[in-house]
Amino acid sequence: MRETSSSKRTPASRRARRWLFPAAAAVIVAVGAAIGWALLRPGMPRIDPSDTTQVALGQSVYAAQCARCHGARLEGQPNWRDRQDNGRLPAPPHDADGHTWHHPDAQLFGITKHGLVPYVDPGYQSDMPAFDGILTDDEIAASLAYIKSTWPPDIRARSARINEQAR
Numbered sequence: 650m651r652e653t654s655s656s657k658r659t660p661a662s663r664r665a666r667r668w669l670f671p672a673a674a675a676v677i678v679a680v681g682a683a684i685g686w687a688l689l690r691p692g693m694p695r696i697d698p699s700d701t702t703q704v705a706l707g708q709s710v711y712a713a714q715c716a717r718c719h720g721a722r723l724e725g726q727p728n729w730r731d732r733q734d735n736g737r738l739p740a741p742p743h744d745a746d747g748h749t750w751h752h753p754d755a756q757l758f759g760i761t762k763h764g765l766v767p768y769v770d771p772g773y774q775s776d777m778p779a780f781d782g783i784l785t786d787d788e789i790a791a792s793l794a795y796i797k798s799t800w801p802p803d804i805r806a807r808s809a810r811i812n813e814q815a816r
Contacts, residue, residue, distance in 0.1 A: 694790035696754045698797035698805065707795025710788045714780065719743050723799060737774055743796045750800060750808045753815035754793065761789045 697703055712721070718740035719725055725742030732738055743749045749757065760768055764779035780789060797805060 693755060693758050694787050696758070696790045696793045696797065698794050698800075700794060703791045703794045704798045706788065707791035707793065707798075710784065710792040711795050714784065715743075715792060718776070723747075723796060735774075737776055740776070743799075745800050745804045749796060750804050751811065753812050754808075755815060757793055758786075758789055761793065762786070 723743040726739035729739040729741045741747045762781045765775045
């Protein structure tokens with residue numbers, strides 16, 4: 650009698666084949682779930698300095714939460730480029746003279762929400778608080794829309810290019 654390939658299989662290889670399909674199915678389901686979560690999770694709210702409703706909310710949020718450090722007119726603290734005695738930098742301006750517009754919206758949003766820690770070298774200290782749990786994502790986006798709404802057209806255009814490059 651001639652041996653067939655099925656008769657050469659060992660019991661161990663048959664058991665392994667029995668688990669192959671369920672294991673592959675589990676991997677496919679897990680990968681699909683991960684991709685679905687990534688596509689469906691809420692992203693950063695839009696930041697639109699031309700949206701008058703968002704800007705009005707942002708002006709209110711800025712006055713209540715940001716102006717005490719960054720100035721009522723977005724002017725920042727005096728000598729904002731010079732370290733204080735404690736080694737920390739004063740709050741920078743958010744007007745066109747500052748460097749806020751040099752950063753993409755996603756980074757500005759993240760700094761406002763999580764503070765500077767995720768974005769700077771370890772050991773860097775700052776007085777910038779994290780607003781997660783204090784402000785909603787929509788309030789953070791609105792405050793940034795307000796700030797951007799005060800910039801002249803050329804700075805807003807440069808900021809738009811920075812955002813485009815960051816995508």
